[in-house]
Amino acid sequence: MARTAHRTHDRRIMIAMTIYVVVLVCVWPLAKAALEPVPKIGYALAPVLPLLYVIWAMGQKILHSDELEQRTHLIGIGVAAAAICVISIVSGFLAAANAMTLAATSAVLMWIFPLMMLVYGAARSYAARRYGGGACDEDERLPLYLRLLWAAVLLGVAAAYLYFRSGHAEAAGMVLGMAVTIALGSAIFAVRRWRRQRTPRE
């Protein structure tokens, strides 16, 4: 498959993630205020649709990757699955023993997917480095640091919206913290890329 299709998948994933953040910030909060069960469920599950699309697009991307990329994807998914298993079982035991509140348990469940993506990305990056590549993004039109920067900007906007429009200071602080962390990650990848480009290849 042409490598350009790879970029198409990346673009689709980024657009879907953008829609996910917008839906999460603008639509999902309506679920708490809704009284009727049908709109309540609709608002509550609205962020799931873009996430399902992201999962499908990632599956397509992996299917169309070459054999070494598929191997690094597999390592990333394996490590992420192991991490999520540990977190799930720890949370499950704590919740069953009433050592964890229902709100905390639901918060853990909501963070499983983002955490899985984070661990998957880190593990895949590590595996790719072991095979002599960087974060496997050198050939991409939109490098990893720019993608992370985009995510940080998006989360920053979401935090501002939460703080100024919705008045959820606590949630805004959490989202802003995520944005800053991702921006720092972006800066690290940008410096690494710059240093790699300065050293002659081969």
Next chain:
Amino acid sequence: MNNHVRQLREQRGWSQGDLAEHLDVSRQTVNAIETSKYDPSLPLAFKIAKLFRQSIESIFVPGKE
């Protein structure tokens, strides 16, 4: 496993990106094969051999056990 992919590529004046395009893989995969960090699958090895018009065993050499 060692291989002569880099020499064969350089003989043709190709960059790693050019070879990656011919094989429909990423540049990182070509780099990993050339540096013996990754042994290609049999289908990819056949593809490389066909591209350079050589036998697999003349390109890929078993390393020390």
